[in-house]
Amino acid sequence: MRRLSELQAVHELLFADYERYQVALMDRDGARAATELATLRARLATHAAVEEAHLMPLFEALHAVQPREGAGPELFAAEHGKLERLGAGLAEGLAGAHRAGEPLDAGVALGLIERGFTFKHLLEHHTQREDRAFYPVLETHVADWGAVERAELWARLDAAGAAASGE
Numbered sequence: 001m002r003r004l005s006e007l008q009a010v011h012e013l014l015f016a017d018y019e020r021y022q023v024a025l026m027d028r029d030g031a032r033a034a035t036e037l038a039t040l041r042a043r044l045a046t047h048a049a050v051e052e053a054h055l056m057p058l059f060e061a062l063h064a065v066q067p068r069e070g071a072g073p074e075l076f077a078a079e080h081g082k083l084e085r086l087g088a089g090l091a092e093g094l095a096g097a098h099r100a101g102e103p104l105d106a107g108v109a110l111g112l113i114e115r116g117f118t119f120k121h122l123l124e125h126h127t128q129r130e131d132r133a134f135y136p137v138l139e140t141h142v143a144d145w146g147a148v149e150r151a152e153l154w155a156r157l158d159a160a161g162a163a164a165s166g167e
Contacts, residue, residue: 002150004055004142007047007050008130011127018119021116025112026109028104028105028106030099030103031100033094033112034095037090041087041091045084048080049164050157050160050161051134053160054160056077059073059134059137059138060073062137068133071133075129076129083119086122087119
């Protein structure tokens with residue numbers, strides 16, 4: 001039986017995307033950094049869209065019955081929004097610093113790396129919050145569903161993920 005926590009595996013991919021972005025900055029390769037950052041942002045947007053459209057309504061209903069301190073639905077949505085805004089800020093900073101065919105200035109690259117720490121720390125915090133509260137609550141709830149209900153949910157999640165990622 002598939003588990004909803006499988007969706008959390010995307011966070012490892014996000015951290016790998018972020019690391020490749022930072023390595024490209026360390027190499028002063030603005031074009032490669034921009035590509036890696038775009039991959040990261042697209043993957044994050046897909047993941048957030050699927051969670052918010054298909055899992056958040058379930059979580060909100062469960063939270064209304066049994067609230068968990070520090071794990072309100074509004075926090076997860078706010079974190080998704082803040083991650084998107086921070087990612088956009090990183091992309092804007094990189095776009096303003098990158099000149100085609102030229103390596104990034106070392107000081108600029110360092111500044112972009114340091115600027116990204118806020119993004120990385122929020123992504124770590126968000127991942128931990130989902131690991132501790134969001135997915136365990138949903139797993140417990142969905143485990144009580146019948147096989148048909150679970151299959152229908154997975155069909156919706158798989159279709160939404162494919163649609164959001166352009167597959």
